[in-house]
Amino acid sequence: xxxxxxxxxxxxxxxxxxxxxxxxxxxxxxxxxxxxxxxxxxxxxxxxxxxxxxxxxxxxxxxxxxxxxxxxxxxxxxxxxxxxxxxxxxxxxxxxxxxxxxxxxxxxxxxxxxxxxxxxxxxxxxxxxxxxxxxxxxxxxxxxxxxxxxxxxxxxxxxxxxxxxxxxxxxxxxxxxxxxxxxxxxxxxxxxxxxxxxxxxxxxxxxxxxxxxxxxxxxxxxxxxxxxxxxxxxxxxxxxxxxxxxxxxxxxxxxxxxxxxxxxxxxxxxxxxxxxxxxxxxxxxxxxxxxxxxxxxxxxxxxxxxxxxxxxxxxxxxxxxxxxxxxxxxxxxxxxxxxxxxxxxxxxxxxxxxxxxxxxxxxxxxxxxxxxxxxxxxxxxxxxxxxxxxxxxxxxxxxxxxxxxxxxxxxxxxxxxxxxxxxxxxxxxxxxxxxxxxxxxxxxxxxxxxxxxxxxxxxxxxxxxxxxxxxxxxxxxxxxxxxxxxxxxxxxxxxxxxxxxxxxxxxxxxxxxxxxxxxxxxxxxxxxxxxxxxxxxxxxxxxxxxxxxxxxxxxxxxxxxxxxxxxxxxxxxxxxxxxxxxxxxxxxxxxxxxxxxxxxxxxxxxxxxxxxxxxxxxxxxxxxxxxxxxxxxxxxxxxxxxxxxxxxxxxxxxxxxxxxxxxx
Numbered sequence: 001x002x003x004x005x006x007x008x009x010x011x012x013x014x015x016x017x018x019x020x021x022x023x024x025x026x027x028x029x030x031x032x033x034x035x036x037x038x039x040x041x042x043x044x045x046x047x048x049x050x051x052x053x054x055x056x057x058x059x060x061x062x063x064x065x066x067x068x069x070x071x072x073x074x075x076x077x078x079x080x081x082x083x084x085x086x087x088x089x090x091x092x093x094x095x096x097x098x099x100x101x102x103x104x105x106x107x108x109x110x111x112x113x114x115x116x117x118x119x120x121x122x123x124x125x126x127x128x129x130x131x132x133x134x135x136x137x138x139x140x141x142x143x144x145x146x147x148x149x150x151x152x153x154x155x156x157x158x159x160x161x162x163x164x165x166x167x168x169x170x171x172x173x174x175x176x177x178x179x180x181x182x183x184x185x186x187x188x189x190x191x192x193x194x195x196x197x198x199x200x201x202x203x204x205x206x207x208x209x210x211x212x213x214x215x216x217x218x219x220x221x222x223x224x225x226x227x228x229x230x231x232x233x234x235x236x237x238x239x240x241x242x243x244x245x246x247x248x249x250x251x252x253x254x255x256x257x258x259x260x261x262x263x264x265x266x267x268x269x270x271x272x273x274x275x276x277x278x279x280x281x282x283x284x285x286x287x288x289x290x291x292x293x294x295x296x297x298x299x300x301x302x303x304x305x306x307x308x309x310x311x312x313x314x315x316x317x318x319x320x321x322x323x324x325x326x327x328x329x330x331x332x333x334x335x336x337x338x339x340x341x342x343x344x345x346x347x348x349x350x351x352x353x354x355x356x357x358x359x360x361x362x363x364x365x366x367x368x369x370x371x372x373x374x375x376x377x378x379x380x381x382x383x384x385x386x387x388x389x390x391x392x393x394x395x396x397x398x399x400x401x402x403x404x405x406x407x408x409x410x411x412x413x414x415x416x417x418x419x420x421x422x423x424x425x426x427x428x429x430x431x432x433x434x435x436x437x438x439x440x441x442x443x444x445x446x447x448x449x450x451x452x453x454x455x456x457x458x459x460x461x462x463x464x465x466x467x468x469x470x471x472x473x474x475x476x477x478x479x480x481x482x483x484x485x486x487x488x489x490x491x492x493x494x495x496x497x498x499x500x501x502x503x504x505x506x507x508x509x510x511x512x513x514x515x516x517x518x519x520x521x522x523x524x525x526x527x528x529x530x531x532x533x534x535x536x537x538x539x540x541x542x543x544x545x546x547x548x549x550x551x552x553x554x555x556x557x558x559x560x561x562x563x564x565x566x567x568x569x570x571x572x573x574x575x576x577x578x579x580x581x582x583x584x585x586x587x588x589x590x591x592x593x594x595x596x597x598x599x600x601x602x603x604x605x606x607x608x609x610x611x612x613x614x615x616x617x618x619x620x621x622x623x624x625x626x627x628x629x630x631x632x633x634x635x636x637x638x639x640x641x642x643x644x645x646x647x648x649x650x651x652x653x654x655x656x657x658x659x660x661x662x663x664x
Contacts, residue, residue, distance in 0.1 A: 050518035053508035057463040057520035058569050058601075059223045060430050061616065061628050064199040069427040072381060072419075073203050078333070080386045082341035089115070089149050091166045095361070097149070098139040106137050113151040113159070120146040120163070122305040125293025128312060143171050146306040148313065161313055162343075165306040165354055167361040172273070172300055178365045179271030183444045184479045187367040187407040188267070189398070191355065194231060195377045196384060197416030197431035198222065204384040207392040209438075212411060216399060218440040219456040221498075223463045225513050225520070226415040226433050232289045234414040234435075237466040239263050239370065241474075241495070244289075256295035257286045263470070264299050266477055267368035274299035275358045277371040279351050281307040282318065285372060299370075303354055310342070329380040340375070340386065348376045348387050352394050359403050367407075381417050408476055409440040410469070430571075433519035437469070439498065451484035455501045462502040463520065465511050467495035475499055523567040523601060532619075533566050536602055539625045540615045544606070544652050554643045555653035556608055564603040564612065599628070609640050609654035 086103050097117060099106060104113065116133035119142065123129055130148055145168050151160035172178075181187055198220065201209050212218040228234045233243040239262050244250070250259050264274045276299040278284050284304070287293040294302075311318060324339040340347050355371050377384040395411065398404050416431035417423070423432050439456065446453045475481050475497055487501040493512045496502050503510075508518035526533065537560055548555045598619045605612050612635045616628040633651035643655035 050508060050515045050520070053513065053515045053518045053520075055520075055522040056505050056507055057223070057511075057518075058523050059461065059463070060434070060519055060521055060571070061599075062199065062427055062430060064202045066427055068425055069199075069422070069431070072422050072425075072428075073200070075331070075382050076385065077328070077331075077382055080338050080340060080346055081336065082346060083337045083344045085344060087162070087344065088151065088160050089162060089164070091164050092139075093360070095141065095166050095168070095357075096139040097136065097142050097147075097164065111153070113153060115149060115151040115160075117142055118148045118150070119144040120148060120305045120309040122297065122302070122308075124295075125287055125304060126308075128305050128308045130309075130312075141170070142166070142168075144168055145301055145303070146309055148309060163306060163309045163313065165303065165350075165357075167301055167354075167357045169273075169361045176300075177271060178273045178362060181364055181366050181406040183406065183448070185270070185366055185406075186442065186445065186476050186479075187272075188369070188410070188473060188476055189355075189359065189367065189403075189407055190370045190410045190412070191394075192235075192370075192372045192410075192412050192414065193377055193384075193387070194372065194374045194414060195381075195417050196413035196436045197434055198224065198436045199427075199431055199434075200377075200381060200384065200416060201413075201436035204382070205388045205391065205436075207388050208395065208411070209436075211392050211395055212438045212440060216395070216404070216409075216440045218409075218411075218438045219460050220436070220438045221459065221464045222461055224435055224437040225463060225465055225508070225511065226435060226517050227465050227467065227513055228517065229415075230418070231285045231414045234466055235285055235372070236260065238414075238470055241467060241470045252289055253291050255290070256292050257290040258295050258298065262298060263473060263477065264368050264370065267366075268300065270366070270477065272366040272368045273301070273358075273362045275301045275303075275355070275367070275369040275371065277301075277303040277351055277354050277358075277369075278374065279307060279347060279372075280374040280378075281311065283374060283378075285374075301358060306354075325380070329383070340383065346386065346390070348373055349390060352390060356394070356397065359398065360401075363401075363403065377417070379419070381419060381422065404440065404442060406442055406444060408442070408445070408473075410437070411440070412437040426571075430519050433517050437464075439469075439472075449481050449484055449499075452481065452499045455484065455499055459498050459502045462504060463506045463508070463511050463513075464498060464502060465495070465513060467512055468498045468502065471495045471497035472499045521569050521571055521599070523569045526566040526568050526600070528563050528566060530566075533563055533600075533602065536566075536600055536617050536619070536625065537563050537604055540602060540604060540613065540617065540627065540631060541606065543615075543627055544613070544631060547649060547652050551644050551646075551649060551653060554655060555641075555649075556656055558606040558608075558611070558652075558654065561605040561607040561610065564605055566603070567601040569599040569601055569616075603634070609637075611635065611637065611640075611652075611654065 087100050088103050089097060090100050091097055106112070114135065115137070116135050117140075118130040118133050121129050121131055133150070146163065146165050149160070149162050149164060150158055153159050179185070196205070209220070213220060226234050227237050228243050237243050240247075240260050244252075247260060264276070268274050281287065281304060287304075321339040324334065327334060328339060342350060351371055351373050355369060358369055359367065376387055398409065413435040415435050416433065417428070418432055422428035441452065441456070481499055483500055487503055488496045489503050491503075491505070491510055493510060495512070508515070508520055541558060541560055545557055548557070600617045600619065601614070602617060603612065603614050611633060613631050614634050615631045618626045618628055620626075637651060641650040641653040641655060644650055644653050
């Protein structure tokens, strides 16, 4: 029998195994040299900083399909192909370990196997051990979250080895009570993916974004700005309310990560079951920075033992997969099964499956889950699309199975792609600073506090940070929502819950965003006598009149009464060459991409009707003009547009006298 399965390996007799191993190592060495060559000759990393974090933030309005950035995203990887072989053992929906009878049935199979499981114990955050083997012949409830299964043939040779994960609720409930969800005690589910900007999600996760926003009515923040360079400070801000610099008494080299006040500890005190799940243990967020990791498991269920066990039974597989993954990103596929798979299962689905096991195991109970997916998008931006359909189906499952009825869902990232070539482009520098973040709230919360939904909708176009999200999570934890009906106007550096109305005049300094990471544009008043403004005003006016062509028999042709105000909007990121320490050979021949387009904000009054409009207009270096987004009517139109039914046109139409008389 030969079974190659998810996370499993077939071990059989061999004659030329040592020779094959030597050849394999030589090939691996060559591949590592190729990988190192590309890394050594990669693009230099330029440093940009914001030159005025105290000015009111103007949110960047960038085309996700701009050609300068799409050259990095226009490659679509081939379908993800994993090993098609079935698994010998499975963990069923009830959490029982059993044989996959389509592959092996102990009562019918002539070739008997002796199968055992070993519980995986976490010695510390960087080491696991396998406990004593326990034989099994049928369905068994293994009292652990992670365990190794081995099967031997009658000769005693191991022919199957696999690591399984589950949610061992029974053991946990022997020592603590998990309380029920209520309309006041909501669950919080957080599913994060490393290195995904909002624009990257639009490009590579269209199904997921559509389901979150259109089906679930979720909110996506266009002005979400990171507060630190990489994953650790941003997730620390999300889970603790401060970046690493807010905890001066924590030593990254000598202290355990337990010293940080992670919010999951507070949820546990209130009777919640908690989960921390993260793939890719070599670069796991906390463990990569904190040299000692956690002293003890930080949450009720902690998946690190599962991922370490995978590495233990296949110690070379990670290195091999990284090389082949690099080659796959260059459209060079040298083996049938993708390096993004673990046996017959995509790696990202191991995270999704575990999340679903947790949610299902504690259905109706209070839950706090924090799951983080590193591998899929961290190094290769185009691999992200492999997860789109799976993530959409996962969120759909949460919805249809009723898991979101009393749950706040956060589907998010920490920052955009930090791949060097992308970050050196004009748009890439903005994307790096502005991650994808979406929030879905349950109907019970909307009904009880309708202002929360209104505020979230307004905050989609405000400057927002992880500090603000943390503040909202604390409100869920404490069931305490205050000051929801008025806009927060204090201009001092502090967090403002996303459930409150965040001020429109907020600056990066107000939001506690350092100058290194502020993505905001700033604006300066332009003298209304500048000739270019007349050109822009006429262009906006012509655009409005073009809108009205289909109803020209009802609506007056508008003219400019006055230019009320105009501002020039610009990106305030400036290169700081003295901060750049990374060297590659390409430093000598390349330079960061600049952007020569100019953006104007213009405010007009038109006649007849004294309508006032606001428009954003882009002017390219060759003088071409383009209106960005809608032209907004900024004063009431009352009955001026009663002659048209189209809601879009009502803001622009001034009904002619005859037409007004017929509708009054």
